[in-house]
Every structure is written in C-alpha cells, then in structure tokens.
Amino acid sequence: MQFSQVIGHKSLKEHLAQSIIQGRVAHAQLFLAKEGCGALPLALAYATMVNCTNPIEADSCGTCNSCKKMAQFIHSDLHFTFPTISPAKQSKEFISEWRNALLSIPYMGYKQWLQNIKAENKQGNITADETRDIIRRLGLKQVEGKFKIQIIWGTEYLGLGGNILLKLLEEPPENTLLILIAEDSDKILPTILSRTQVIKIPNYTAFEISHALIELENCDASKASQIGSISSGNWNIALNLFEQADNDLLQLLKDFLNGCLKNKDRKEFLELIDKLSQSGRDPLKMFFEYFLMILEKSTVYKYTNEEPPVPGDAERIFIVKLAEKVDSQKINILMDELNKSHYYIERNGNPKLVLFNLYLWVRNCLG
Numbered sequence: 401m402q403f404s405q406v407i408g409h410k411s412l413k414e415h416l417a418q419s420i421i422q423g424r425v426a427h428a429q430l431f432l433a434k435e436g437c438g439a440l441p442l443a444l445a446y447a448t449m450v451n452c453t454n455p456i457e458a459d460s461c462g463t464c465n466s467c468k469k470m471a472q473f474i475h476s477d478l479h480f481t482f483p484t485i486s487p488a489k490q491s492k493e494f495i496s497e498w499r500n501a502l503l504s505i506p507y508m509g510y511k512q513w514l515q516n517i518k519a520e521n522k523q524g525n526i527t528a529d530e531t532r533d534i535i536r537r538l539g540l541k542q543v544e545g546k547f548k549i550q551i552i553w554g555t556e557y558l559g560l561g562g563n564i565l566l567k568l569l570e571e572p573p574e575n576t577l578l579i580l581i582a583e584d585s586d587k588i589l590p591t592i593l594s595r596t597q598v599i600k601i602p603n604y605t606a607f608e609i610s611h612a613l614i615e616l617e618n619c620d621a622s623k624a625s626q627i628g629s630i631s632s633g634n635w636n637i638a639l640n641l642f643e644q645a646d647n648d649l650l651q652l653l654k655d656f657l658n659g660c661l662k663n664k665d666r667k668e669f670l671e672l673i674d675k676l677s678q679s680g681r682d683p684l685k686m687f688f689e690y691f692l693m694i695l696e697k698s699t700v701y702k703y704t705n706e707e708p709p710v711p712g713d714a715e716r717i718f719i720v721k722l723a724e725k726v727d728s729q730k731i732n733i734l735m736d737e738l739n740k741s742h743y744y745i746e747r748n749g750n751p752k753l754v755l756f757n758l759y760l761w762v763r764n765c766l767g
C-alpha cells in the first residue's frame with residue numbers, strides 16, 4: 401500500500417513521508433488510532449516507503465521490486481503479528497487469511513478480523529510463543545530490504561507476554577523497524593508505551609469520509625455527506641452505511657418532520673411510517689442516528705453560531721433552519737427519546753410503535 405492509497409490524513413502522511421526522506425526512522429513506533437481510522441493502512445504505507453528503493457518526495461514509488469512485494473504483503477523482510485485463536489498458536493498459521501483480509505478490508509477492526517477467522521466466541525490472543533518468535537526472526541539479517549520490518553497489529557492482545565519484547569524495543573538489532581498498532585493505549589503495558597514513539601492518528605472527519613465515498617465508491621455527493629456525518633469518523637461504519645443506504649436521509653427526515661408537525665396529509669404520513677417501519681432494523685437505526693446528528697448540530701449552531709461542520713450544503717441549510725425551533729430543554733428530551741428508539745429497535749421492538757411514540761415527542765418538542 402502507498403500513502404496515496406490511504407484515505408485522508410493529508411498532513412500526517414506528509415509528515416511521515418518527510419521523516420523517512422530525512423532518515424529519521426524511529427526503530428519502535430506505536431500507531432494509535434480508533435477502529436476504522438487507518439492505522440494499519442498508514443503503517444503499511446510507511447513500511448512500503450521505508451523499504452522502497454526509489455522513493456519519491458512524499459511516497460513510495462510503487463513500481464520497484466520491493467514496492468511490488470510490499471503491495472502483496474509477501475516481502476521477505478515484512479513480518480506480521482496479529483491476534484489469533486486457539487488451537488493455532490502463531491500468526492503464520494493464519495497468514496493467507498491475513499493477506500486476504502489486508503487486500504479486501506484493510507481498515508478492519510479486531511472484531512471483524514476475528515469473525516473472518518471464524519473465532520465465534522473465542523477470544524483473540526497473541527501468544528508468548530509468537531512474541532519469542534518475533535525476537536528470533538528480528539535477530540536474523542534482513543534478506544532483501546533496507547529494513548527488517550515487524551508489524552504488530554493488536555498490541556492490546558500481547559497482555560503480560562509483551563514484557564518479553566521489552567529488551568528488543570530498547571535495543572533492537574540494526575536496521576530493524578517495529579511498528580506496533582493499537583486502538584486503546586490504556587490497554588497496553590506502560591513499559592511498552594514508554595519504549596515507543598507514539599504516532600497519534602486522529603479520527604477521520606466527516607469531510608474525509610464523504611470525499612473518500614465519492615472518490616472510491618462512486619457515491620453521490622449528498623448521500624456521501626449524510627454518511628460522512630454519522631459514521632463517527634470510522635471508514636468501516638461508513639462502508640456499511642453506504643451498502644445499506646437506499647434512502648436520501650435528509651429528504652426522509654424532512655418528510656418525517658413535516659408529517660409530524662403539519663396536519664395536512666395524514667395518508668401520506670401513514671405511508672411514510674409504513675415505509676420506514678418496513679425498511680428493516682439497520683436502515684431505521686441509521687435514520688435515528690442521522691436525526692440525532694442533525695439535532696445535535698442544530699443545537700450547537702444555535703448557541704455558538706458557528707457554521708455547522710457537515711460536508712453537504714443542503715444539510716447545512718437545514719441545520720441552520722431547524723436551529724430556530726430548537727429549545728435546549730426540549731431538545732434534550734427529544735434526543736433522549738431518539739436514543740431510546742434506537743435502543744428499542746436494536747432489541748427488536750415494534751418499529752411502528754417506536755415511530756408513533758417518536759411522532760408524539762417530535763410534536764411535543766419541536767411543535
């Protein structure tokens with residue numbers, strides 16, 4: 401993977417590329433990011449550029465032998481460690497599943513990976529044997545690259561076995577690069593944290609997600625903006641929403657609010673309730689999340705007067721307009737009801753009852 405293939409994170413990518421060009425490659429680094437925010441793709445792009453024989457100013461070349469092998473994750477100086485399940489003990493026993501996952505879902509989270517290797521209810525783990533194997537293979541000379549690179553994805557899963565790595569982190573063999581990747585630094589041994597250079601990767605912004613949906617998934621701009629705003633900066637969530645998103649959420653919300661607040665066409669409103677309640681659990685939850693996001697941004701706009709940070713113009717205008725109706729106390733009640741609606745649908749509540757209940761609260765709070 402190259403930096404140009406990683407979604408967003410423009411300035412961070414430039415910073416990482418510059419550090420390689422200037423020869424400032426710290427031997428033990430921790431890439432820290434929430435799920436779906438690109439830590440693994442960034443680490444792969446970084447590793448690719450480190451071993452590229454012909455790097456350009458801000459990226460690997462993508463065409464040299466090293467880059468070609470790195471793109472398929474088969475470079476002999478690139479090693480992976482990741483959580484696995486019993487009875488297999490070491491990462492190498494899952495290497496083909498791992499390579500396939502990197503090709504198809506490089507932004508995956510731990511749960512997604514463990515589902516991929518059919519962990520079912522088993523806990524993921526990085527064993528002490530695997531950790532000892534890291535020390536052994538990094539002790540060997542590199543085969544073809546400038547650096548021998550070990551990526552540890554899921555540093556949280558090292559547990560106390562991580563102590564085995566302390567000496568390696570402190571005094572690594574020459575030309576060795578250890579990239580640890582984690583989502584939650586609180587779950588990592590402090591002794592490991594203190595021996596790594598931490599690269600904090602921010603969550604994706606709604607703009608980055610929306611832009612990537614348009615570029616990579618051919619999503620139309622208004623839908624991309626809606627999904628960008630409710631995906632919590634997580635590219636995996638964004639992709640899931642994109643697959644489910646048949647509806648124009650903004651139009652749906654406008655129709656729903658009009659139906660709740662204006663008493664003109666009851667038949668049309670009842671049809672909308674029917675349509676929504678038959679749309680399925682996930683689309684309905686998505687509708688509630690979108691509604692919540694709009695209310696939240698309207699409230700913020702009302703009290704700060706700051707331009708709502710959403711990618712779409714139509715949404716921005718709607719948020720500003722809705723802010724006129726917002727009353728802080730009532731809006732809290734409505735948001736609370738929306739969260740409850742989400743909860744009931746998640747637990748198989750009757751969609752029609754949930755929607756009619758919400759209708760009453762909308763009339764009460766926004767009417």
Ligand SMILES: [Zn+2]
Nearest residue numbers: 452461464467
């Ligand atoms: Zn190259």
